[in-house]
Amino acid sequence: MFNLIPLTNPVAQVSGFYCSGLCAGLKPDGYDVGFLRSEKPAKVAALFTQNRFQAAPIKHFKKHAVTTTDFLLVNSKNANAMTGESGIADIEEILEALPIKALNPIMSSTGVIGVRLPKEKIKSALAEFNYNSRDTESFARAIMTTDTFPKYIGFEVRVGEEVFHIAGVAKGAGMINPQLATMLCFIVTDAAIPSEDMQELLAKNVEHSFNAISVDGDTSTNDSVFLFANEMAGYYHKEAFDFALGKIMHHLALQIVKDGEGAKKLVAFEVRGAANEQEAKICAKALSNSLLVKTALFGEDPNWGRIASTIGASGVACDEKRLTITFGDVTVYDRGEILFDAETEEKAHKVMQKEEFRIICDLGMGEAGFTAYGCDLGYEYVKINAEYRT
Amino acid sequence: MFNLIPLTNPVAQVSGFYCSGLCAGLKPDGYDVGFLRSEKPAKVAALFTQNRFQAAPIKHFKKHAVTTTDFLLVNSKNANAMTGESGIADIEEILEALPIKALNPIMSSTGVIGVRLPKEKIKSALAEFNYNSRDTESFARAIMTTDTFPKYIGFEVRVGEEVFHIAGVAKGAGMINPQLATMLCFIVTDAAIPSEDMQELLAKNVEHSFNAISVDGDTSTNDSVFLFANEMAGYYHKEAFDFALGKIMHHLALQIVKDGEGAKKLVAFEVRGAANEQEAKICAKALSNSLLVKTALFGEDPNWGRIASTIGASGVACDEKRLTITFGDVTVYDRGEILFDAETEEKAHKVMQKEEFRIICDLGMGEAGFTAYGCDLGYEYVKINAEYRT
Structure with missing residues (x-):
């Protein structure tokens, strides 16, 4: 009763979402800082690592009890973990330097544990972004660590005459473990999904996707799965959404295993x-x-x-x-x-x-x-x- | 109040014990079958792997509810695990071919899982042994798999004018895990230790020795720790025995980690x-x-x-x-x-x-x-x- 049509530029084709990545010098070369934003404030649901030492970005998210946001900043090469109160203050300082107006901006990081964020480099990046860019590829590359290829997928979901979109981007490689959601994954949708369904369907679908994979059995301090919904499609169909979300999470999870560090099988x-x-x-x-x-x-x-x-x-x-x-x-x-x-x-x-x-x-x-x-x-x-x- | 003097040929210097190993062709070269025997019947205590698929030698030991024995046969290269009733029958057939009289003879194996024992080769070995040999080195080598050196240690324990001996031989390398006793270890003593102390002190000392080490986190089907006591010293001192047993088990456990597959540290x-x-x-x-x-x-x-x-x-x-x-x-x-x-x-x-x-x-x-x-x-x-x- 519903059809899924693959998107060619996944995040960019979900109404109202923009994203991009650039090289801020955190890595010797390659994209390392990126943003994801929504024209209209998006409701957010999230699942975080079960590691007791959750990284500063997760603590920052919880401290501000974020339920709606229109801006996410990401970086690789530095996890901002085991950095205490200073790590949270660093995020706040960086996000205050945003040259555009943002509602409850948040951050997500991956990389080495126990080193303070290179704040100035990241702040410089903020001044350089084209915030109207819709470049899924460079955003996906900005969160890569030892990943060898970027991971994203999206669908246009048609239910009779109605349409909504859903897309996801993920990074994985090392520290992938079966204890809980254990990588970074950002899913965006323009479906008019109720908040309670967001958390319910995220938790349900993580079981047979990110919770069913393993690269080395370690659980990192930063692993997070986010779902952002800006409701711009003005339509929602629970069964179709659940099905599409499951497809996306399962696909990204298997991509992560395929790209396990040095893995060939x-x-x-x-x-x-x-x-x-x-x-x-x-x-x-x-x-x-x-x-x-x-x-x-x-x-x-x-x-x-x-x-x-x-x-x-x-x-x-x-x-x-x-x-x-x-x-x-x-x-x-x-x-x-x-x-x-x-x-x-x-x-x-x-x-x-x-x-x-x-x-x-x-x-x-x-x-x-x-x-x-x-x-x-x-x-x-x-x-x-x-x-x-x- | 007691002194420990290291033994140069550990098992051989414990009164009444004999052991040796030979090349029966299970390995391309090197010792692969060995025996350990006692002049007088020895009481035996044992700890076995927590793996639910215990190997045939363990099942054989339990089937015969062995509490006293004077003969142990060992082999490497074949674990005789996942071999069902046939695996137990193979042990019985082999032990019946022993050319010397033995009381409740038992067997212990290590190697590849899921392959039947090469019975004829092992039976031929039985005919070749010099059962009066006291060769700790070749016995210790006969249980080596990917180990790079044999592992044994022993002490003469002096308490005032009284003396008893205790010695141990072990093999380790891969599949060493912290869930339970996870390798083969044979400890022999001539102390007149009561049966209840044997099990108690073995269980106590395994906690900070074999249960505290890890090579790769896997628990094998065959892992066993045996303590044989033939009482020929006619003397026992609990505190001294506990101390010496702890020393032996701790030393052998660390030797196993040092010799973890490819380990350098x-x-x-x-x-x-x-x-x-x-x-x-x-x-x-x-x-x-x-x-x-x-x-x-x-x-x-x-x-x-x-x-x-x-x-x-x-x-x-x-x-x-x-x-x-x-x-x-x-x-x-x-x-x-x-x-x-x-x-x-x-x-x-x-x-x-x-x-x-x-x-x-x-x-x-x-x-x-x-x-x-x-x-x-x-x-x-x-x-x-x-x-x-x-």
Whole structure:
């Protein structure tokens, strides 16, 4: 009953939204400061990291109890985390230097923890922006850290004669973990969505998107998902909005895993037959987080014993005689029977040579399932993270 | 009141114990099958992995409810895990081929999961052993997998005129995790220790030794700690035994971390000032397990922000204004104040260049503390684990 048409310049095609990025010298080269603004004040809903040391931008947002805003400033290379009251004061000082009028302006940062923001560089950037620019690409690039490509997507949603738009931009790479929303994601819409639906649908859709992915199991101090709604389309349809929001969040989440630091493979860990929902999730996330599994993915080695061992170590109800393990469509272990001969091994290895594949673990204990998404871990990950600050 | 004198050939110098290893062809080269036996039946206490898929040797031990034994057979390269009833039957068949009389013989295995034991090769080995050999070195080598050196230690314990002996052998490397006893460890003594003390002291001393270390956060299917006591010294002193057992387990645990796959550094994560014991442990283990912390150790990068972020993500009670972070004797963050200037960074970097050092995190929330031991994670870890089965 509703149609989704992909947008070519996602944020820019959502009524009333403007965005852009520029090079302010925080990175040696590349975009590092950006803005997102709305012609009309936008209602905002947000989900933040569960890390106990939330970064200054999150504290600033909470301090001002922001429910409506028309301006967001972003930067990369510096997380403004562990910077205490000074970190919040820095944000306030920077936002006061905005050359345009703004209602409850907010900020979002990503990068190194424990270093004060380079205020003067960011303030200089504010004087240089073209605030009527609609450049999704440079905005998306301004939040990239070790990401290798910008991540955005958007749809025009048609319900009969009615239309609204929704688009999202995200950054990910390292520190992506399955504990909670763990990256930066900004979603904008012109739909006339009620405030209560914003928080409800954001929380609902995060479960199978950002909460189902893992790069290295760490939860950063800055991770945030924002939804801004300026209501300029004058129309809203809950089911259609929920569907489009889910599509956007799922797509961005998988893009983040694909672009995990040094990752070459996107693997879906599909757990079936768990005793209950919670155990299905624990088990799927344990698999996507296991170092031994991740290095086996990197080696394209169908070492199903590590899969079994990780399931056993996750603490969920399981039984050797009920478990089935399948790589793609190749079953290697079937309820007590090891099917792993040379021929099966070669077939499973072939599955693992693909860039995207599925590992299905049926626990045979009940009816619950959950799919978590992970990636391989190779030399590049070590290289990137051993030398991150340099 | 008691003295510990190190033993030069640990197991061999404990009255009545014999051991040896040989090459049975399970590995391309090197020792891979070994035995440990006692002249007189030895009482046995054991701690096993918390993995739900316990390997066949553990099931075999439990099936026969072994409390006294005089013979242990070990092998590496094959874990005999996920092999079901057949795996247990294989052990029984092998042990029946023993050319010497044995009381409740048991087995312990380590290696690849999900492959049946090469029974004939192991049975051939049984015919070749010199059962009067006392060769700790070859026995310790027979349980090595990706370990780069054998691990053993022992003491003669003198209490006044009385004497008893205690010695231990262990293997570790990958799959070392802080959830529970997570490697193979065999401890032998000639002390006349009561059965109830055996289990009590083993459980007590595992907490700050094998349960305080981490290589990659995975818990294997086979991990076991055994204590065998043949009482041949005819003497026992609880306090002295507890002390010596603690020394042995702590030493072997640190040897395992030092020999973590590809590891070059042994790092003590000392958490102080936690709200309670449990949170101190959760926090210390989170630090020793964090991929981002481990790769920073590898890069010798005093990226204290990752330490802070990991503490915050661990979920324990903490506060930016109370936390202190110190590398060796260099404090980089002191209760809200960032002390991380160029000079401090250089000093902290110097600390991290050492092979062994301490990172102290005082949470400032209470009086509890715990020290966990971890290592760096570099290219070698990835190489070893991507190519493990080949």
